[in-house]
Amino acid sequence: MADEKGGCCTGPGYATPLDAMKGPREKLLYIPCIYTNTATKKSDYLATIDCDPDSKDYGKVIHRLSMPYAEDEIHHTGWNACSSCFGDAGKKRNKLIMPSLASTRVYVIETGTNPKEPSIHKVVEPDDIIKKTGLAIPHTSHCLANGQVMISTMGDPEGKAKGGFVLLDGESFEVAGNWEKSHSSVPFGYDFWYQPRHNVMLSSEWGEPNCFLKGFNPADVQNGKYGRHLHVWDWKERKVIQDIDLGEEGLIPLELRFLHDPNATEGYVGIALSSNVFRFYKNDDGKWSAEKVIDVPNKKVEGWALPEMPGLITDILISLDDKFVYFSNWLHGDIRQYDISDRRNPKLVGQIFLAGSVCKGGPVTVTEDKELKEQPEAVELNGRRIEGGPQMLQLSLDGKRLYVTTSLFSTWDKQFYPNLAKNGSMLLQVDVDTDKGGLTLNKNFFVDFGQEPDGPSLAHEVRYPGGDCTSDIWL
Numbered sequence: 001m002a003d004e005k006g007g008c009c010t011g012p013g014y015a016t017p018l019d020a021m022k023g024p025r026e027k028l029l030y031i032p033c034i035y036t037n038t039a040t041k042k043s044d045y046l047a048t049i050d051c052d053p054d055s056k057d058y059g060k061v062i063h064r065l066s067m068p069y070a071e072d073e074i075h076h077t078g079w080n081a082c083s084s085c086f087g088d089a090g091k092k093r094n095k096l097i098m099p100s101l102a103s104t105r106v107y108v109i110e111t112g113t114n115p116k117e118p119s120i121h122k123v124v125e126p127d128d129i130i131k132k133t134g135l136a137i138p139h140t141s142h143c144l145a146n147g148q149v150m151i152s153t154m155g156d157p158e159g160k161a162k163g164g165f166v167l168l169d170g171e172s173f174e175v176a177g178n179w180e181k182s183h184s185s186v187p188f189g190y191d192f193w194y195q196p197r198h199n200v201m202l203s204s205e206w207g208e209p210n211c212f213l214k215g216f217n218p219a220d221v222q223n224g225k226y227g228r229h230l231h232v233w234d235w236k237e238r239k240v241i242q243d244i245d246l247g248e249e250g251l252i253p254l255e256l257r258f259l260h261d262p263n264a265t266e267g268y269v270g271i272a273l274s275s276n277v278f279r280f281y282k283n284d285d286g287k288w289s290a291e292k293v294i295d296v297p298n299k300k301v302e303g304w305a306l307p308e309m310p311g312l313i314t315d316i317l318i319s320l321d322d323k324f325v326y327f328s329n330w331l332h333g334d335i336r337q338y339d340i341s342d343r344r345n346p347k348l349v350g351q352i353f354l355a356g357s358v359c360k361g362g363p364v365t366v367t368e369d370k371e372l373k374e375q376p377e378a379v380e381l382n383g384r385r386i387e388g389g390p391q392m393l394q395l396s397l398d399g400k401r402l403y404v405t406t407s408l409f410s411t412w413d414k415q416f417y418p419n420l421a422k423n424g425s426m427l428l429q430v431d432v433d434t435d436k437g438g439l440t441l442n443k444n445f446f447v448d449f450g451q452e453p454d455g456p457s458l459a460h461e462v463r464y465p466g467g468d469c470t471s472d473i474w475l
Contacts, residue, residue, distance in 0.1 A: 012088075013082050013083030013093065014086060020469075023467075026396055026464040029462050029463070029464060030049075030463045030464075031405065031462055032044060032045075032077060032461065033064075033460070035070070035455075038456070044100075048064075048116060050062050051403075059444075063116060064453075069103065071103060072103045073103070074099070074100050076139055076460075077098045078140065078149070079097065080093065083467065084472070085147070095108050095173075096111050096463065101409075102213065104130065104157075108123070134157070135178070136155050137213075138154075139154055142194070143170070148167050150179050150192075152165055152192050153165065154207075155208070160210060161208035163231070164185045179238055181237065184239040186203065186229075186243075188226075191204045196475050197475070202288075203230070203256070204269055205228070206227060207220065212226075212411075214411065215412060216415060216416075221252075228246050229246065230243075230246065230253060232288045242287065246271065249276055249292055251271065251272070254269070256269045257318050257470070259322045265281060267279070268280070268293075268325055269316070270313040270314070270315065270316035271313060275310040275313055276294060277293055277316065278292050296332070297370040298310050299358060299368070300367045301358070302365045304357065309357060312332070313328065316393075318469065322340070328392075329390070333358060334356065335351070335354065335390045335393070335439060337350030339437060349438065350437045354390045354406075354428060355387065355388055356388075356390075360375045360378060381443060381446050386426055386428070387424070387426070388407055389417070390406060391406055394461070394462035394470065405425055405428075406420065406426050406428075406459075407420060407459060424452065424457055425458050426447065427446060427459055428446050
């Protein structure tokens with residue numbers, strides 16, 4: 001069995017993050033595409049996209065795998081095995097794990113047999129998950145070194161807030177039970193990242209499913225229905241050992257990323273509503289802390305729901321060499337690149353506006369902006385204005401290409417960007433200057449999901465068959 005580098009019998013992934021940066025260029029992308037809550041009454045599907053510049057199908061959807069059920073809202077995805085299993089010749093990265101927010105169903109997709117035409121390997125039904133764990137509304141999936149798959153959850157079967165973790169057997173994909181010890185659930189759930197060398201895992205918070213599944217209501221924030229904490233877990237004991245209150249500056253902490261270096265005791269988390277980035281880190285006494293290191297100012301506006309518009313940071317990632325952090329402002333419409341060589345003082349080195357609510361020609365007028373002198377121009381590709389805002393990000397292994405999709409979540413898409421929900425999202429590619437910093441839109445590669453055969457769809461998270469910087473963890 002060969003690994004992604006072409007060697008023999010080493011298992012999936014790469015020995016180190018820097019080895020991964022030398023891996024082959026991505027040629028295929030897997031993206032879940034959503035019909036839930038749209039005008040098209042069909043099931044969600046997995047799109048396979050050719051991104052090989054030498055291929056005749058470059059920039060095209062070459063396969064669509066429809067799910068057997070409708071109204072799933074497939075969201076984030078993960079692998080059955082990654083670099084945490086490197087060195088285990090018995091493991092292979094050949095199954096894509098696709099949890100569904102709305103249905104609590106989990107799809108296991110076979111990608112190894114025919115990567116260009118994935119197939120459904122198994123469906124884990126919601127009743128099985130709920131019966132064996134008492135959990136629902138699954139989100140982030142990570143493979144573990146022991147071969148199991150771990151999925152974070154955000155609610156109980158009634159849609160009330162409850163953070164926990166479901167374990168799937170890595171061979172049968174049967175529900176193995178809860179990861180956390182009894183009575184160790186947290187008030188809210190969302191993302192997580194583990195760092196075994198330090199016997200630690202951190203998890204973040206979105207909100208109560210009964211609230212966010214219906215759309216965003218600012219009153220729910222005031223009523224305590226959204227999170228503001230990071231939770232520190234003892235990895236071996238599987239229990240919470242510390243809660244970090246991020247305060248009013250830390251409302252709705254979403255994507256959480258440790259540095260890729262497995263020796264690292266720090267990382268970053270994007271704060272959606274407060275539009276900040278916090279650095280979390282371990283102190284000399286063994287306790288963990290967090291500090292705000294990046295702030296995105298609100299813009300004063302007219303023609304919008306509120307008098308001030310936050311950036312709404314919805315995704316964040318770190319390059320494999322731990323040199324740059326990237327994040328998206330879904331409402332403002334820009335992607336930012338920061339040099340994090342000085343971990344406590346990130347330096348803005350790249351920024352690009354692709355869409356969003358503050359571009360010229362839209363209903364919103366910016367009356368006061370602490371950063372820009374004028375509203376950015378709207379971007380068009382093939383004669384169509386990009387709808388929505390930059391949202392999910394995925395970086396190529398070498399760090400030179402940033403893939404971007406524009407849909408956040410169907411209910412919120414319809415609320416904040418009605419034309420996005422009607423006309424479909426886009427997949428874009430941004431070229432990255434990895435020396436001095438800088439972001440440039442590649443106008444030769446994009447996929448318009450408004451032109452899909454069954455109607456416009458909402459494309460979400462990007463994965464490569466060979467792994468990436470948001471799914472691979474090193475031990």
